[in-house]
Amino acid sequence: MSTTAADRGREARRRLLAAAAELIAERGWAAVSTRMLAERAGVAPGVVHYHFASVQALLSEAALAVMHDLIEQAGAGLAHARTPGEALGLMMEFLAAYDGRDPTSLLFAEAYLAAGRDEDLRRSLGGVVAEFRRALAGRLAEHQVPAPDATAAVIAAAIDGIMLHRALGPGPDAADLTAVLRRLVAPTEPRPSTKEQ
Amino acid sequence: MSTTAADRGREARRRLLAAAAELIAERGWAAVSTRMLAERAGVAPGVVHYHFASVQALLSEAALAVMHDLIEQAGAGLAHARTPGEALGLMMEFLAAYDGRDPTSLLFAEAYLAAGRDEDLRRSLGGVVAEFRRALAGRLAEHQVPAPDATAAVIAAAIDGIMLHRALGPGPDAADLTAVLRRLVAPTEPRPSTKEQ
DNA sequence: GCTAGATTTGGGCGATCGCCCAATACGAAC
DNA sequence: GTTCGTATTGGGCGATCGCCCAAATCTAGC
Numbered sequence: 027m028s029t030t031a032a033d034r035g036r037e038a039r040r041r042l043l044a045a046a047a048e049l050i051a052e053r054g055w056a057a058v059s060t061r062m063l064a065e066r067a068g069v070a071p072g073v074v075h076y077h078f079a080s081v082q083a084l085l086s087e088a089a090l091a092v093m094h095d096l097i098e099q100a101g102a103g104l105a106h107a108r109t110p111g112e113a114l115g116l117m118m119e120f121l122a123a124y125d126g127r128d129p130t131s132l133l134f135a136e137a138y139l140a141a142g143r144d145e146d147l148r149r150s151l152g153g154v155v156a157e158f159r160r161a162l163a164g165r166l167a168e169h170q171v172p173a174p175d176a177t178a179a180v181i182a183a184a185i186d187g188i189m190l191h192r193a194l195g196p197g198p199d200a201a202d203l204t205a206v207l208r209r210l211v212a213p214t215e216p217r218p219s220t221k222e223q
Numbered sequence: 224m225s226t227t228a229a230d231r232g233r234e235a236r237r238r239l240l241a242a243a244a245e246l247i248a249e250r251g252w253a254a255v256s257t258r259m260l261a262e263r264a265g266v267a268p269g270v271v272h273y274h275f276a277s278v279q280a281l282l283s284e285a286a287l288a289v290m291h292d293l294i295e296q297a298g299a300g301l302a303h304a305r306t307p308g309e310a311l312g313l314m315m316e317f318l319a320a321y322d323g324r325d326p327t328s329l330l331f332a333e334a335y336l337a338a339g340r341d342e343d344l345r346r347s348l349g350g351v352v353a354e355f356r357r358a359l360a361g362r363l364a365e366h367q368v369p370a371p372d373a374t375a376a377v378i379a380a381a382i383d384g385i386m387l388h389r390a391l392g393p394g395p396d397a398a399d400l401t402a403v404l405r406r407l408v409a410p411t412e413p414r415p416s417t418k419e420q
Numbered sequence: 421g422c423t424a425g426a427t428t429t430g431g432g433c434g435a436t437c438g439c440c441c442a443a444t445a446c447g448a449a450c
Numbered sequence: 451g452t453t454c455g456t457a458t459t460g461g462g463c464g465a466t467c468g469c470c471c472a473a474a475t476c477t478a479g480c
Contacts, residue, residue, distance in 0.1 A: 030477065035427060054340065056253035060468060070429050075469060077427095127339055138387055139332050142324055143251065152392035159394070176399035179388070180381055183400075187384030190335055191376070195349035197356070202373035203380075209406050227447065232457055257438060267459050272439060274457095 039077045041067040046088035051132035055140045058085060086147045089137040090154070096130065097158050104161070110169050110211035114181070118204040121185065126193030135190065158182060171211050181210060236274045238264040243285035248329035252337045255282060283344045286334040287351070293327065294355050301358070307366045307408035311378070315401040318382065323390030332387065355379060368408050378407060 045066035049058045060081055064071040078084040100120055107113035124131045141148040163178035171177055184207060191197055242263035246255045257278055261268040275281040297317055304310035321328045338345040360375035368374055381404060388394055 030426090034476085038427080054253050054336065056251050059466075061466085071431090072429060072470085073427080081468070132336070132339060135332070135336050138390065139251065139329070139336060142329060142390055148391065155388060155391055173399060173403060176395040176403045179395045180385070180400055180403045183384030183388050184377055184381040185384065186387050187380030187382065188377070190383050190387070191352060191380050193335065193339055194345065194352050198373040198376045202370060203377055206370060206373045206377045206407060209409075210403060227456090229456070231446095235457080256436075258436085269440085269459060269461090270457080278438070 035077070038067070038069050038073055041069065042074060042077060042084060043088040043091060046084050047092050047133055048129060050085060050089060050136050051129035055085060055136045082144065085140070086144065086150070089133055089140070090147075090150050092130065092133055093137060093151070093154055097154055101158070101161050104165060107165075110166055110171055111208050113165060114207055114211060115204055117185070118200055118207070121189065122200055124189060126189045126191070131189050131193065134186070135193075155182065166211060169211075177210055181207065232274070235264070235266050235270055238266065239271060239274060239281060240285045240288060243281050244289050244330060245326060247282060247286060247333050248326035252282060252333045279341065282337070283341065283347070286330055286337070287344075287347050289327065289330055290334060290348070290351055294351055298355065298358050301362060304362075307363055307368055308405045310362060311404055311408060312401055314382070315397055315404070318386065319397055321386060323386045323388070328386050328390065331383070332390075352379065363408060366408075374407055378404065 042063060045063050046058065049062055049066060053062070058081065060074050061071050063081070063084065064074055067073075074081065074084065078087070100117065103116050103120055104113050107116055137147070137151060141151045159175075159178045159182050162181060163174040166174035166177055188197075188203060197203075239260060242260050243255065246259055246263060250259070255278065257271050258268050260278070260281065261271055264270075271278065271281065275284070297314065300313055300317055301310050304313055334344070334348060338348045356372075356375045356379050359378060360371040363371040363374055385394075385400060394400075
């Protein structure tokens with residue numbers, strides 16, 4: 027039951043990372059300040075620069091942690107699918123929880139932009155996207171989808187773009203979008219019947 | 224040859240809008256300041272709040288002007304295409320000029336995010352995207368592409384996503400991506416032959 | 421109890437922020 | 451030349467910024 031100083035320190039660090047993830051989405055990357063982070067995390071302002079070299083470093087670490095977790099989670103769900111079409115359906119279902127204006131979606135977008143002005147962050151983030159593309163391309167190749175790399179890149183891009191556009195207002199139903207995306211992975215065209223879902 | 228006060232005023236306003244478009248891309252929306260804008264435009268700091276109600280208002284007006292011009296330009300090129308596949312090719316060619324890290328791409332991304340925190344901007348920007356989707360869906364419908372609205376939305380989203388991902392590092396060739404996207408608009412499946420690029 | 425080392429505190433530093441405004445400059449109308 | 455109206459100047463206002471640091475506070479080990 028004893029809480030050592032190191033334990034409390036780790037907890038403070040953890041709370042600061044969580045606060046950073048929230049505030050990036052709420053206020054925007056450049057608008058997150060030292061005192062804002064400290065207040066949200068329930069610590070004194072000085073603690074921020076005790077645990078992190080700079081506010082930038084804190085924001086980067088927080089964003090990367092969230093993104094990596096989510097990509098891994100999505101990838102795990104993908105493994106259950108038996109066909110690429112099914113995998114697409116699962117992914118779109120997974121994405122239904124994010125409307126482009128929720129904290130997670132905004133965190134992604136903010137991180138994308140911040141990466142353009144921070145070389146280290148850009149490299150790390152590029153690695154996350156590349157990893158997702160590679161995993162997806164592997165699944166596609168297993169099912170004889172032609173041009174798996176390019177197809178995976180387009181799907182990954184479409185997903186991010188769909189999230190971006192959702193933030194701006196209503197668009198077509200997710201089910202309709204999924205049906206369109208399925209054209210990308212249909213191994214053989216099943217001759218479009220007169221009626222379809 | 225006379226330059227009235229009103230003429231000089233209009234010129235100062237124009238220069239401020241141009242400076243805003245540059246600085247949004249360079250520094251990020253939230254990091255653009257009054258004095259930064261004034262210096263870039265070659266005017267005194269006070270001029271900014273003489274011509275614009277706030278820095279936010281200046282940034283929004285500048286971003287919307289650039290985006291509207293570019294969408295219109297892309298749409299004009301689209302009118303020359305004779306098939307949806309050709310139109311896609313033209314659009315991807317048009318997009319080749321933007322690698323996701325150039326000022327125009329960054330301006331788009333910054334505006335998307337800023338829109339999430341400014342209701343007026345969000346509405347205006349949503350209108351721009353909707354207008355593009357509508358124009359594209361119209362062209363698709365003319366050529367019997369199924370589900371033209373959803374297809375247009377996916378294409379628009381894929382384009383923005385591709386630009387976003389390009390900023391993070393190299394991906395598949397544009398030509399390969401275009402070939403994949405063409406699957407979305409193929410009116411009838413030409414029975415995939417043994418070889419295809 | 422006492423020391424050693426890690427963590428927290430809370431305010432200070434100079435710089436910068438958005439916005440404002442009284443004073444000034446300057447061409448147009450008379 | 452005088453008046454009038456618009457545009458510009460340049461500094462001031464209080465607030466906030468990132469980062470720093472000496473002092474205070476804690477727990478573990480002796």
